[in-house]
Amino acid sequence: MNTTLEPPCSNSADPSAQVAFKLRQFLQSVLFGKEHQIDMVIGCLLARGHLLLDDLPGTGKTTLAKAISEAVNGRLARVQCTPDLMPSDITGFSMFNQKTREFDFHPGPVFADVLLADELNRTTPRTQSALLEAMGERQVTIEGKTHPLSPTFMVIATQNPIDSHGAYPLPEAQLDRFAIKLRIGYPDRDAQKQILSRATQAESASLPEMSPLSLDQLRQTQDHVRTIQVHSRVSDYLIDLVEATRNDAAVELGVSARGMLHWQSIAQAWAMLQGRDFVTPSDIAIVAQPVLSVRLLTRGEDVDVVIDRMMNTVAAPEYK
Numbered sequence: 001m002n003t004t005l006e007p008p009c010s011n012s013a014d015p016s017a018q019v020a021f022k023l024r025q026f027l028q029s030v031l032f033g034k035e036h037q038i039d040m041v042i043g044c045l046l047a048r049g050h051l052l053l054d055d056l057p058g059t060g061k062t063t064l065a066k067a068i069s070e071a072v073n074g075r076l077a078r079v080q081c082t083p084d085l086m087p088s089d090i091t092g093f094s095m096f097n098q099k100t101r102e103f104d105f106h107p108g109p110v111f112a113d114v115l116l117a118d119e120l121n122r123t124t125p126r127t128q129s130a131l132l133e134a135m136g137e138r139q140v141t142i143e144g145k146t147h148p149l150s151p152t153f154m155v156i157a158t159q160n161p162i163d164s165h166g167a168y169p170l171p172e173a174q175l176d177r178f179a180i181k182l183r184i185g186y187p188d189r190d191a192q193k194q195i196l197s198r199a200t201q202a203e204s205a206s207l208p209e210m211s212p213l214s215l216d217q218l219r220q221t222q223d224h225v226r227t228i229q230v231h232s233r234v235s236d237y238l239i240d241l242v243e244a245t246r247n248d249a250a251v252e253l254g255v256s257a258r259g260m261l262h263w264q265s266i267a268q269a270w271a272m273l274q275g276r277d278f279v280t281p282s283d284i285a286i287v288a289q290p291v292l293s294v295r296l297l298t299r300g301e302d303v304d305v306v307i308d309r310m311m312n313t314v315a316a317p318e319y320k
Contacts, residue, residue, distance in 0.1 A: 016272060023072075026213075031184075042269070043269035047266050048265070049262060052157050053159075069114040074112075074113030075114070078109070087126060090110050090131065092108035116158075119167075151219060152215055175295055176295050180291050180294060228279060234280065238267075248306065248310060250301040252298060252299050267279050267287050285311055
C-alpha cells in the first residue's frame, strides 16, 4: 500500500494564525523560557481541551492559568482542593430565600471561563467527580436541573507528583477527560534572570500589556481548528497508534475513543500553530507524549518508555 501523502496547500494568511500569534506573545511575556510548553498549552486551549499540570510547586502553574484567562479577557475562578471540599463548593447550590419563598441558585466557581483546580488530587473522589460532567459536556446538573457552562470553559488542574501524603489518585474516568498532561519544569538560567529582573520593577511596569483577544475571537479560532484537514492516511496512522496502546503487553489501559478524539484535536491545533491547514504524521507524533501520559495505565513500566517504544514501532506515512 502506498503511504506517500500529497500535502494540501497551506493558508498562512488565515486570521486564526494571528490570534494564535498574539496569544503566544502574551503568554511568553509572563512565563519565560518555556516556548514549547506554551505552544502545547495554546494547542490545548484552541482544541477545547482541559489541562493537567503535573509539576512541583513554584514552577509557574498558577501564573500560567491566570495568564490564559487574561489573554482572552475571560473570568478565572480558583479552587484550592482540600479533603473537606464538597461537590457543591465547585458546582454551586440552591438556598431557600425567605422573602421570595423560593430557592435561589448560587453558581459555584465552575461557572467561569477558566477554572484553576489547585492540587486536584487533594480532594476526595466524590468531589473530584463533580467535575466529570462539566469537563465532558460543559454543563452541570444540580438538583435535577441542567445548567450550561461557558462554551470556552477550560479546567486547568494541578497536582504535585512528589508529595503523595493525603492525596487521592485521580480516577481513570477523570484523567481521560483531560486532553493533555504537562510538566513546566524549572526555568533555565536566562529565564531566571528575567524573573529576578521583573521582580525588581514597579508593579505597573512589570505587568504585560493587556491581550487584544476576546472570548468571541477564541471561539472563532477554536471553530477554525476543527476544520484543519486530516488526511485519511494520517487518520489510519492515528488509529494504528491507538490500537498499539491497547495491544501492548505493558499497558493495562489504552487509549479510549474519547482519548483518540483529543489526540486528533490537539494535533489539529498544533498544525495550525505551525501555520498549516492540514495535519502531518509529525504533528500526531509531537503531541503524543502529553496526550498519552495522562491516560495510559501501565503495568509498572515507565509510561514515557512505553510511549517512546510505540512511537518508534508504529510506521508513519511519509509526505513526498
